[in-house]
Amino acid sequence: MLAFTSLLLLVSSHRVIGLRRGNTEGQTRGNFLEPDASRCEEELKLLKRKIQHSCEEDQQDGKTISDGGCEAEAEAVVSDGDYEVWSQSLLRCSQDKTHLLLWSGYQDDEREAVLRPLRQQGGCVLSSQDPDTRLGQLLNAPEVNTLKSCSFPKVKAFWVGASRQFASTWAARSQNVTVAIGYHTQQGRSYKTLFDTVFYRSELKAAVQAFRDKLRVNIIFTHPDMTEGDMDGATSVIYERAQLLSPVPAEKFQASTTWCFGHCAKENLAFCQIQHLLAKDATFFSNLGSMFFQGLGVAHNSQKAREFFELSMEMGHEKAPTNLGMLYQTGDGVAEDLRKAKELYELGMKRGDDRAPDLLGRLYQRGQGVAQDFRRAKEFYEIGVDRGDTGACYSLGKMYQHGLGVARDFQKARELFELGTQRGDATSPVFLGSMYYLGQGVAKDFRRARELFELGTQRGDSMGPCSLGLLYQKGQGVPEDLKKAEEMYEIGIERGSDFAVQLLWGLGYVYEQMARDFKVSGAYDPLTQEHYQDAAYNKAKEL
Incomplete structure (x- = not known):
């Protein structure tokens, strides 16, 4: 247990320390949407001269x-984000305050509500309002806060270096580091995943590089949808990533760091x-396998994923056989072996993994590694639903929606689908939306369909953006907006949807035909546009 009697608040975003300002990270980076390469080089040269002069x-x-x-200092600051000397006293904090809190995930309009109770509890905050060096004054100057002619990748080191320097300085002073995270592990649950935050790439790296003998890292998750399993998995991934980033040998890192995690509302920090307490147990190794399998914070590596899953399975973990079975089903890093996948799913189900019945049911439904058997598929789906699995709700619902091995029952x-949606599934709301779109067992309702497609998209489903894009392309329940449709299809492509590729191709066909029509007639004809939209949609379906 750790009570925060004294906290050093070091916000992980460089926006807070006065370098650049914006309401969200996306808005901050919006300054660089229209870079000018030649002008950027001039601005950077001028900045280097100012830094050297200061x-x-x-x-x-x-x-x-x-x-x-x-x-050399000027070159290092701009090119590498390496601030050897920024200011002599950056923090309004007494020497007895040694607890470092890295803060990631909150927008500017929420920040003060979090800072206030921390200050009231005796915490101290970063202060760069009155820098005591000319370099500090320069780095807070308005002209340095803009650099509008430069793209973000061009000046990324400069901005990120500020946060890295502060984290490194204070991690060397403290044996306690707390990371408060407002994001979710799943894409779509928050506007950014927690594995793609500034602290993760920079501040945490600096912290693990700077610690001396022992380090206690406390991960606080403030997103309301983070379950205990989510938190355990995320902390395992953060631990392994920190170890990979650290110059400290793995044996010493493991022996000298303690990692803890928990949930806390941001207003109660x-x-x-x-x-x-994060334990190096079967769950830990299963989580690491998922980390490499899904590419969370590291490059996708099926071989390492298999090794961790096998180790976790030997230690008796209930999810590891199922995870390993998915590798054999897809042939990812191993020779494809559907019978082996089936055996592993059966072991996972026997050990109590809620996901295993759904995956077994899909093998029987598709006849993969077994004779196709809708009755057996239905039985496994029902077991999954009873155990609380979200995927089984979608799979069984789809059987009834399409009459696959059962009487069609909308x-x-x-x-x-409603049950799966309530349980947090990403796919169920999209299929529920399709029922409202088609009027299957309910009155047609494009508005309700849109709401459900949006929910699935927010939760990370790949078909959600495709369905939303079609609504915008055809103007159903929303104003017709081809650019919005294009954006949705591109999101679907990013999430791996082949259908989104077809839809985007079809939209290109629409644009091409509209341009030809405009060139021939000299006028914009909505009816012609609708005709070409339907033609493109039908052609996309044919593909």
Whole structure:
């Protein structure tokens, strides 16, 4: 248990320390949407000259400067984000305050509500409003906050270096590091996944590089939808990623770091206590396998995923056989073996994994590695539904929706899709939306269909954006908007949907025909556009 009696609040976004300002990260980066390469080079050269000049003035005043000299400091700041000397006193914090809190996931309009109770509990905050060096003044100047002619990748090191320097400085001072995260593990649950945050790539790296003898890392999840399993898995992934980033040997890193995690609402951070200790057990290794299988924070590596799944399975974990079975079913990193996949799913089901019955049912429904048997598929889906699995709700609902091995029953299908939606499934709301779109067992309702497609999209489903795109393309329940449709199809492609590729191709056909029609007639004809939209849609379906 850890009570936050003294906290150092170090917000992980460089926006807070005065470098650049915006309401969200997306808005902050919006300054760079229209870069000018030639103008950017001039701005960067000017910035380097200003940094060097400021450094030289500090040197004349007897201030500490970089060991490499002012010219080298200017180059390192702009090109590498390496601030050897920024300011002599950046924090309004007494020396007894040694607890470092890295903060990731909150928008600017929420920040003050979180800061206030932390300050009231005696925490201290970063202060760059009155820098005591000319370099500090320069880096807070309005002209440095913009650099509008440069793309973000061009100046990324400059901005990220600020956060990295602060984290490194204070991690060396403290043996306690807390990371408060407002994001979710799943794409769509929040506007950004927690594995794609600034702290993860920079501040945490600096922290693990700077610690000396021992380090306690506390991960606090504030997103309301994070389950205990989600938190355990995310912490396992963060641990392994930190170990990979750290220059400390793996044996020492494992022996000298303690990792804890828990949930806390962001408004209660000042009083939060950590509930769980990360254990290097079967669950931990299963989580690491999923990390490499899904490419969470690391490159996809099926071989390492298989090794971790096998180790976890030997230790008796209930999910590891199912995870390993998916590798054999898809032939990812191993020779495809559907019978082996079936045996592993059966072991997973025997051990109590809720997902295994659904995956077994799909093998029987499709006749993969077994004779096709809809009755057996239905039985496994029903077991999955009873155990609380979300995927089984969708799979069984689809059988009733399409009459696959059962009498077609729209009411039963709707009830199962609604149950899957309530349980948090990403696919169920999309299929429920399709029933409202088609009027299957319910009155046609494009507005309700749109709401459900949006929910599935937010939860990360690949078909949700495709369905939304079709609504915008055909103007059903929403104003007709081909650009919006294009955006939705591109999201579907990013999530791996082949259908989205076909739809985007069809939309290109629409644009081409509209352009030809405009060139021939000299006028925009909505009826002609609708004709070509339907033609493109039918052609996309044929593909």
